[in-house]
Amino acid sequence: MDIPFFAWPFLLGITFIIVFFIIISIIWITGLSGIDRVRIRKNFFTVKTFQAIWEVFRESLIHRKMYKRNPVLGYMHMSFAFGWFLLIVVGHIEAAVHYHTLNFPFWKSIFFRYAETNPPVTFIAKAFSAASDFLLIYIFSGVFLALYKRFNSKPFGMKKTTHLKTGDKIALIGLWLIFPTRYVCESITAGIYHNGSFFTQPTGNFLASFLPLQSIELASWWVYSLSLAVFFFALPVSRYMHIPVEILLIFVRKYGVRLKKHVNGYTRIQTFACSRCGVCLDSCQMIKANINNSQSVYFLKQIRGRKLNDEQLFNCLLCGRCQKDCPVGLDLNDLRITQRIESTKTYNSKYDYLKGGISPQADVVYFTGCMTHLTPSIKKAMLNVLDYANINYWFMDKDEASCCGRPLMQAGQYEAAKKLIRNNTEKILSSGAKILLVSCPICYQIFNEDYKLPGVKVMHHSEYLLELVNQGLIPTIKLPVNAVYHDPCTLGRGSHIYEPPRELLKNYLSLIPMKQEKEDALCCGGSLGNIKIEMDERKQIRDDVLDTFKSYNPDQIITACPLCKKTFAMGTDIEIHDLAEVVWKGISRKEHLDKKIRLPI
Amino acid sequence: MKQIVTIGGGIAGIEASTTLAQMGYDVTIIEKDKNTGGKMNEWNVLFPNERPATEITDYLYKKINNSNLHILTGTTISKATRKPNGSYSLLTDKNEKLHADTILISTGFEPFDATKKEEYGYSIYENVITSVDLENMLRKGQPILTSKGKKPKRIAFIHCVGSRDAKCGNKYCSRVCCVTGIKQAIECSRQLPDSEMFCFYLDIRMFGLEWEKLYQSAQEEYNVQFIRGRMSEACENQDESLIIKAEDTLSGLPLKMKVDLIVLLVGITPGKGTKDMASMFSLEREENGFLHIDDPHFGKNYSSKKGVFITGTCVGPMTVDETLENARSAAVEIDNYLTKIK
Numbered sequence: 001m002d003i004p005f006f007a008w009p010f011l012l013g014i015t016f017i018i019v020f021f022i023i024i025s026i027i028w029i030t031g032l033s034g035i036d037r038v039r040i041r042k043n044f045f046t047v048k049t050f051q052a053i054w055e056v057f058r059e060s061l062i063h064r065k066m067y068k069r070n071p072v073l074g075y076m077h078m079s080f081a082f083g084w085f086l087l088i089v090v091g092h093i094e095a096a097v098h099y100h101t102l103n104f105p106f107w108k109s110i111f112f113r114y115a116e117t118n119p120p121v122t123f124i125a126k127a128f129s130a131a132s133d134f135l136l137i138y139i140f141s142g143v144f145l146a147l148y149k150r151f152n153s154k155p156f157g158m159k160k161t162t163h164l165k166t167g168d169k170i171a172l173i174g175l176w177l178i179f180p181t182r183y184v185c186e187s188i189t190a191g192i193y194h195n196g197s198f199f200t201q202p203t204g205n206f207l208a209s210f211l212p213l214q215s216i217e218l219a220s221w222w223v224y225s226l227s228l229a230v231f232f233f234a235l236p237v238s239r240y241m242h243i244p245v246e247i248l249l250i251f252v253r254k255y256g257v258r259l260k261k262h263v264n265g266y267t268r269i270q271t272f273a274c275s276r277c278g279v280c281l282d283s284c285q286m287i288k289a290n291i292n293n294s295q296s297v298y299f300l301k302q303i304r305g306r307k308l309n310d311e312q313l314f315n316c317l318l319c320g321r322c323q324k325d326c327p328v329g330l331d332l333n334d335l336r337i338t339q340r341i342e343s344t345k346t347y348n349s350k351y352d353y354l355k356g357g358i359s360p361q362a363d364v365v366y367f368t369g370c371m372t373h374l375t376p377s378i379k380k381a382m383l384n385v386l387d388y389a390n391i392n393y394w395f396m397d398k399d400e401a402s403c404c405g406r407p408l409m410q411a412g413q414y415e416a417a418k419k420l421i422r423n424n425t426e427k428i429l430s431s432g433a434k435i436l437l438v439s440c441p442i443c444y445q446i447f448n449e450d451y452k453l454p455g456v457k458v459m460h461h462s463e464y465l466l467e468l469v470n471q472g473l474i475p476t477i478k479l480p481v482n483a484v485y486h487d488p489c490t491l492g493r494g495s496h497i498y499e500p501p502r503e504l505l506k507n508y509l510s511l512i513p514m515k516q517e518k519e520d521a522l523c524c525g526g527s528l529g530n531i532k533i534e535m536d537e538r539k540q541i542r543d544d545v546l547d548t549f550k551s552y553n554p555d556q557i558i559t560a561c562p563l564c565k566k567t568f569a570m571g572t573d574i575e576i577h578d579l580a581e582v583v584w585k586g587i588s589r590k591e592h593l594d595k596k597i598r599l600p601i
Numbered sequence: 602m603k604q605i606v607t608i609g610g611g612i613a614g615i616e617a618s619t620t621l622a623q624m625g626y627d628v629t630i631i632e633k634d635k636n637t638g639g640k641m642n643e644w645n646v647l648f649p650n651e652r653p654a655t656e657i658t659d660y661l662y663k664k665i666n667n668s669n670l671h672i673l674t675g676t677t678i679s680k681a682t683r684k685p686n687g688s689y690s691l692l693t694d695k696n697e698k699l700h701a702d703t704i705l706i707s708t709g710f711e712p713f714d715a716t717k718k719e720e721y722g723y724s725i726y727e728n729v730i731t732s733v734d735l736e737n738m739l740r741k742g743q744p745i746l747t748s749k750g751k752k753p754k755r756i757a758f759i760h761c762v763g764s765r766d767a768k769c770g771n772k773y774c775s776r777v778c779c780v781t782g783i784k785q786a787i788e789c790s791r792q793l794p795d796s797e798m799f800c801f802y803l804d805i806r807m808f809g810l811e812w813e814k815l816y817q818s819a820q821e822e823y824n825v826q827f828i829r830g831r832m833s834e835a836c837e838n839q840d841e842s843l844i845i846k847a848e849d850t851l852s853g854l855p856l857k858m859k860v861d862l863i864v865l866l867v868g869i870t871p872g873k874g875t876k877d878m879a880s881m882f883s884l885e886r887e888e889n890g891f892l893h894i895d896d897p898h899f900g901k902n903y904s905s906k907k908g909v910f911i912t913g914t915c916v917g918p919m920t921v922d923e924t925l926e927n928a929r930s931a932a933v934e935i936d937n938y939l940t941k942i943k
Binding site: 566570 | 716717719720722725726767768769770833834835836837
């Protein structure tokens with residue numbers, strides 16, 4: 001063992017971080033639920049492991065999702081991650097080839113130029129030397145972009161960038177120093193021993209012309225080793241911990257581990273896998289209302305720092321826009337809801353007064369939901385259509401019914417929500433219906449996600465009305481109306497229903513395509529998910545969305561959510577309708593033209 | 602002779618303009634509608650003494666006849682150019698050019714659009730009407746009937762529709778709806794002595810000297826019942842009668858009530874005319890949309906721009922008597938201003 005002293009900081013650092021990561025991974029994985037641990041065990045020796053490796057390559061090294069969002073941002077991350085990875089791999093192969101064995105001291109591959117001062121003679125040795133110089137240049141291009149981003153983040157497709165805390169700053173300094181110091185010490189060594197390649201050798205020769213290289217060589221390698229050590233030791237307290245944790249996340253996610261309604265090991269893994277890239281800041285519409293401290297990146301940072309407060313936890317629309325844009329693919333909405341459940345355990349309501357009982361028999365159970373009761377024109381239109389098509393339905397929440405439970409769930413009142421879910425489930429199942437028809441996307445999502453309704457198909461009225469049209473049970477007529485369709489968050493990003501509303505509407509009017517639609521749709525600002533936001537702030541978000549719509553000059557704004565409709569209606573004179581109203585208006589117009597009879601409007 | 606242009610020929614505009622004309626100024630009233638008188642033309646009787654609204658308009662028309670002023674009806678301003686000395690040259694939509702040494706804005710209010718509060722069912726359910734609709738029915742002498750032509754057994758008056766309601770963006774109190782609702786409940790009760798009247802209120806604000814008496818007589822003589830709580834939603838039954846869902850906040854219990862007619866006591870909002878004039882003359886508006894007044898004590902008729910005066914409900918909710926007073930004070934302020942600038 002003739003390890004030079006300067007290599008020790010690096011060796012200690014790398015040992016520290018590997019041991020730390022192994023311990024923390026064991027803690028997190030044992031913190032998973034029993035069934036999740038079984039999932040990992042069962043899937044470990046399957047193709048899923050290879051799929052996970054492939055995904056690690058794509059996302060952690062190449063940063064494919066980042067590329068999709070912004071090529072410059074993607075390139076910056078790729079040059080760091082993939083460049084460094086290749087530098088390590090190439091270094092090891094180079095050392096292995098040189099020593100004709102895989103069994104060589106580890107430090108020698110990292111500090112190869114210091115260990116082997118003989119100039120490369122063979123073609124292969126020259127190629128390795130050139131490759132490592134090339135990779136250094138490649139990484140440098142990323143370092144320069146990163147430096148530039150600190151001053152101007154616009155070219156990276158980001159309006160905002162996150163603020164750094166002390167741990168981040170230390171790790172960041174370490175990270176930025178690693179490659180320049182490596183460049184400098186390799187150049188110095190090349191200046192003395194002529195073992196450099198096309199990049200380091202000329203630099204070395206230049207430095208040799210005015211510096212006593214012999215006397216500063218060892219010091220320069222010390223600096224390199226120390227900067228590596230600084231980075232590794234600062235890693236656990238910095239955002240760069242996301243690098244190893246993201247890899248762990250990709251594996252356990254691939255094995256089928258999912259978020260639960262309580263905090264466990266997987267919640268921890270997701271929390272620490274956040275790279276704090278700040279992409280979510282740009283997705284968040286609350287910035288329009290000057291709410292700058294509760295976005296996902298800050299929320300996760302607070303969990304990590306154990307400084308989470310209700311003010312920030314509950315100040316979120318749960319619109320899911322950040323989740324769609326998150327390059328790490330974190331379940332940001334559910335992470336927040338889980339935290340809300342943790343923080344509201346003691347405040348749960350009782351609901352002793354909920355009544356059970358036998359429901360009337362019907363083919364279809366119609367559940368309008370509270371919000372549709374507050375927008376009676378939607379309810380009236382739906383009832384008219386159902387009567388028109390002669391559907392045997394039971395209007396479940398006509399007089400008295402409990403809420404679907406989703407608003408409670410969003411507020412973290414999980415136990416209370418479960419009571420409502422139980423009560424509603426009983427009523428729905430005892431009706432013998434095969435279809436549960438809902439007019440509110442908020443209800444639709446919880447009926448699909450948290451109810452167990454065997455043999456019952458949950459349908460949003462956009463899907464159901466489309467089916468009635470396809471079966472020829474209701475007529476269509478195309479009216480000369482140009483409209484924009486607003487995808488409600490819970491129906492779109494929440495439940496991935498994008499096409500049925502559009503297909504349905506195309507039978508009755510013309511749709512103007514928008515940039516802000518489907519996955520990229522905006523939130524109306526009225527979300528029930530946020531219980532901290534002020535009315536004025538909601539208004540600012542709403543008006544901003546309405547301005548976006550107005551830029552397309554629509555005759556009407558069509559949506560599929562009573563809450564969106566209510567929110568928008570307060571802010572504009574443009575007609576706002578739910579698609580049920582559009583359909584009923586179409587039917588009555590058609591009937592009027594065909595038979596000259598007048599139906600109720 | 603100094604020239605004044607008044608924009609808006611409602612009661613505030615006429616009262617101020619006629620007063621100024623009698624002081625010797627050359628006044629022109631610009632009114633977008635066919636007739637002057639504004640919202641007063643739609644009203645039947647006024648609180649608290651049930652004075653017919655026509656008495657107010659008659660008084661104002663008499664004043665017009667006795668003064669020398671120009672009235673341009675069916676006209677709007679299409680362009681206003683401010684000169685360095687603070688006077689304006691105006692262009693109407695009929696291409697008439699006007700000079701104004703000072704401008705008086707009296708563009709008034711619009712009743713809150715009750716369709717925005719969709720859960721109340723206005724324009725969806727046949728038997729939901731607004732206080733403006735009811736007043737019109739009473740003015741035309743129409744009997745109060747439900748959509749099916751029956752006498753309503755129960756009428757509910759819903760207070761604060763579009764007032765004191767952050768959800769629709771109007772956080773202020775409209776001041777006149779409480780007393781209007783009680784006045785209308787009494788009128789309905791007189792016409793339908795066997796029917797029940799209910800007022801759903803948040804607070805009853807009876808700040809006028811005689812109003813408390815009205816409130817008392819509504820309870821004692823006319824048996825109007827007062828329930829403290831905001832209606833959450835209205836539903837329609839098969840027979841077009843209505844179900845009110847509300848919370849009785851005094852007993853702390855949810856409440857459901859079947860009624861035959863709902864009257865929404867709609868609040869006062871700054872109308873489109875007020876908004877248009879604010880942008881034409883670059884006047885500041887308050888967060889609630891009404892025109893900004895320069896000082897709450899000493900400058901109630903001064904806008905944010907020198908030489909542009911404001912009066913009436915474009916500044917905020919006012920009763921009829923307050924509006925007339927405010928208009929007369931505007932006349933005095935304009936006289937002071939024009940005397941000073943010479």
